[in-house]
Amino acid sequence: MITNEIKEKLRAIVGAENVLDSNIDRFGYSYDSSFVPLVPANNPDVVVRPLTTEEVSKVMALANEHGIPVTPRGAASGRTGGSIPLAGGISLSLDRMTKILEFDEKNMMVTVEPGVRTVDLYNFCADKGLFYPPDPASWKFSTIGGNVAENAGGMRAVKYGVTSNYVMGLEVVLADGTVIQTGGKAIKNVTGYNLTQLFTGSEGTLGIITKVLLRLIPMPKVRNTLQLMFYSLDDACATIHKMLQSGVVPAAAELMDKMSIQAVARHRKLDIDPAIEACVIIEIDGDSKEDLDKQAKQIETIARGFNVAEVRIAQSKQEEEDIWAIRRGLSSAVGAMAPNRLGEDISVPRNEFPEMVRRIRKISEKYNLPIAVYGHAGDGNLHPSVLCDLSNPEEAERVHKAVDEIFAEALAVGGTLSGEHGIGITKRPYTLSALGEGGIRTLKAIKQALDPKGILNPGKIW
């Protein structure tokens, strides 16, 4: 419990209007976009909304002195429960820290506060002819702080990588309120441990990110979209492999299985041949129209070698939009098929993508549960969605067993528990099998060194 005296001190730091402790406010900060059930025990005692690094530092120093848990929070779009305050205490919302602090055109870098929305940063850079590539599907509401804390990926990861590939430096407030700077604008930097990468993906358990220095790249001049339909999943995957091996690297290569395609078809009233087993949506980019046409031709030729049923190359911006609408509508279309949907996020070596889909099919049959599979096939990141009714205890039991097996199979083919959503609460039971005892001991040693009282986002990752 946080005493009134401590609340008064918090009000003195951030202003009374930025300390929220009504029941409705506490409830509003008790959940995120994961499938973690709502329970009153996850209400924070108080919500604190700082505006500056100095305020964050003072809040942390106070929390550390009194051993109060602090759970940082961006837009709460996380899928694994990362911003849920499991131990009560302070929900530290970074939503007021929304400034783009510096645009360094010569070095092609930008410094931002953590609460800047991903799409706003993209648009800000695009206006200046520069490109910030990480594009989580949640980019219209996710924050850069949350993206860094989760090392978010997106559709363009296959060509341009994920958030960590663009983070050059950070300002971080440690558990005791100390403010540190990591990295910097020098491209080559091997001074000490790479703390920038340590904090990237640390899910709010090691420090509060208060500034982010990001590198940018030139904006591709032109883009286009292709849609390929296949009668077999193996042919779809083989096309993507061959394409990457032959040096045609698309900006995005998204794959959907039959259940996902039919879900979108129903939802958007599209007429899609029921014999189609896989749909691949590809984005290509480059410097000129000729360059794009050449890439599109190469992809079409490769796909024809693998019995593609249909090749559609967008002829207009509208057609591009129509094709991407299929992918963007997927989550809600699949979600509409059952009372509950447990969306997972596993990542496997690229060549194991079709094998992993086959193993998920077997799990689906074994537990008699529909599982739609889609994902970023270009980089081996799959999102199996278990469609179910969790109000039925017997079915819920089957769902949990099926999810356990999906993780076990992902590890068995050399993959990981998470490609982009992090571990948070939901994947915590599986970290030991993924990292081993030595791995977990190492993570704990780092945590102990940076947060000896264990106040930062307790209960997450392990």
Ligand SMILES: Cc1cc2nc3c(=O)[nH]c(=O)nc-3n(C[C@H](O)[C@H](O)[C@H](O)COP(=O)(O)OP(=O)(O)OC[C@H]3O[C@@H](n4cnc5c(N)ncnc54)[C@H](O)[C@@H]3O)c2cc1C
């Ligand atoms: C519809 C939908 C689609 C999505 N698509 C993708 C996708 O394509 N790719 C992808 O990678 N993810 C995706 N996500 C997941 C989610 O959007 C990302 O994990 C995102 O990075 C979270 O950002 P956020 O601002 O919402 O962070 P939150 O959910 O608020 O927090 C996420 C974690 O970061 C910590 N945190 C937040 N801010 C800070 C900070 N300043 N300092 C320290 N720790 C902090 C929190 O404690 C928590 O552990 C999707 C989610 C939804 C709902």
